Amino acid sequence: MMNKIVFCPECRKDLKFSVKEKVDSAELRGEIYEFTSKTAYCDECGSEVYVPEIEDENLKALYDAYRQKHGIISLEDIRTIPEKYNIGKRPLSLLLGWGEQTFSRYYEGDMPAKQYSEKLKQVLADPNYYLSLLESGKENLKSDKAYEKSKAVTNSLLNISFSPLPTLELVVDYVLSQCQDITNLSLQKSLYYIQGFYYAFFGSFLFEEDCEAWVHGPVYRDIYKRFSGYCYNPIDTVAEPDISNMPVEEKVLLDSVIKHLCCYSGKTLESFTHVETPWISTRGNLPAEVSTDRIIPKQIIGDYFSSVKDKYRMLTPVNIKDYAQDMFSKL
Structure with a gap:
């Protein structure tokens, strides 16, 4: 973790600093490459300060630009x-x-x-x-x-290639078996995040069913109807379904979404989805309170969460917590 305090030569003491990004260019192996660089500035006097971790990041960004151009593995x-x-x-x-x-x-x-x-x-x-x-x-x-x-x-x-994919209903029952006090609203958002992160890590979609861009975020209509009688009350916990045929990697992903996203309320998860590309782009210019049955295209969901995985440098589904914590901090 980067130290948030650094010595400022102008102020002659250790102070907090801020980081700004800009498009930069540099020469590497005889060629010029553009990349996004970072610069640290003292919060007190505004002068540029040296932060070793930031310099390392800038060097890596330059090398990443080289790798991308020449097809070298990241x-x-x-x-x-x-x-x-x-x-x-x-x-x-x-x-x-x-x-x-x-x-x-x-x-x-x-x-x-x-x-x-x-x-x-x-x-x-x-x-x-x-x-x-x-x-x-x-x-x-x-x-x-x-x-x-x-x-x-x-x-x-x-x-993974040979095991049958779990049905949407199986995943729903598994989520309900692992969660207490989960409402229909938060269940809908959990299924949406499972679909998105599943694609990001495995390159295919877990559910054949589509979700819709409702007023309160992405919704799987049939699942919503199944639990509509609960209104805003928590859905009853169910017995854990038979997941013996589920590959270990899929269960790890489900457990990570449950642990790091289902811990938030439905309204909080709704707020997350309202600043994410799939819901925003599907609703377009519709007023916030207007209902719609517009389907959120699966590929938009897949592309968005693939970009999230890359941005947060997720190596395993456990890293979903980084995205969840960052989204919550911005509310």
């Missing part, structure tokens, strides 16, 4: 790989046929060559390819435990 994606496959950096480097420290250097920020980048992209995108590397290179690993742990996680990832 640092965030590199750091996702060991976590995704539950493998250490050194063992992973050996599985890739590289020196023990090569992947660690890339993990810390060194720029991989194009051919190394393409191999890392394939590993990240294709669990089958990674599994083939794991099987062919397991003799290079220093422990059977590392092999077994990574294989178990990889097999779980591969099962």
Whole structure:
């Protein structure tokens, strides 16, 4: 976490500072690149101050611009790989046929060559390819435990493609089984966030059903009707449904939304959705109090939450808490 106090040479003491962003440009490897840079200013005198963490961010932004132009895998994606496959950096480097420290250097920020980048992209995108590397290179690993742990996680990832997706009703029952004092209003918003973040992390939609841009935010009409008799009262808790066929990754996502978003009231979640692109763009110029049955296009939901995942650098669904806390702080 960045220190919010820094020494100001003009004031000659430690003070708080503010950060401003601007479009900047710099030369890297003989080419000029544009990127968004940050500058820190003393809150008391307004002079520019040096903050090491901000300088590191600026350097990373420059390198990110280079990576994007030349198709080099991002640092965030590199750091996702060991976590995704539950493998250490050194063992992973050996599985890739590289020196023990090569992947660690890339993990810390060194720029991989194009051919190394393409191999890392394939590993990240294709669990089958990674599994083939794991099987062919397991003799290079220093422990059977590392092999077994990574294989178990990889097999779980591969099962995502073959497991039937939970129905909307199954997810509803699971949310109700885990939550107390959840109203129809907050349930609707929870389903919307599950749909959006599911797409952001897995690249497909969990529900076939569409939601509509109602006055009080996104609503799944049939689910709303199912619980309309509760009005603003909490829905009765139900027994946990059978989720034995649900992949572990999907359950982790559901649990993260439940933990980090269902803790807020329905009105708070409504306020969140009212400043998000899917609801705003679907309603267009409609007055706030006017009802509509306009469907929020799934792709708008998917694109928005994919951008949220990128903005908050979410590596796993656990990072949903960062978005929730930031949204709440802005109310």
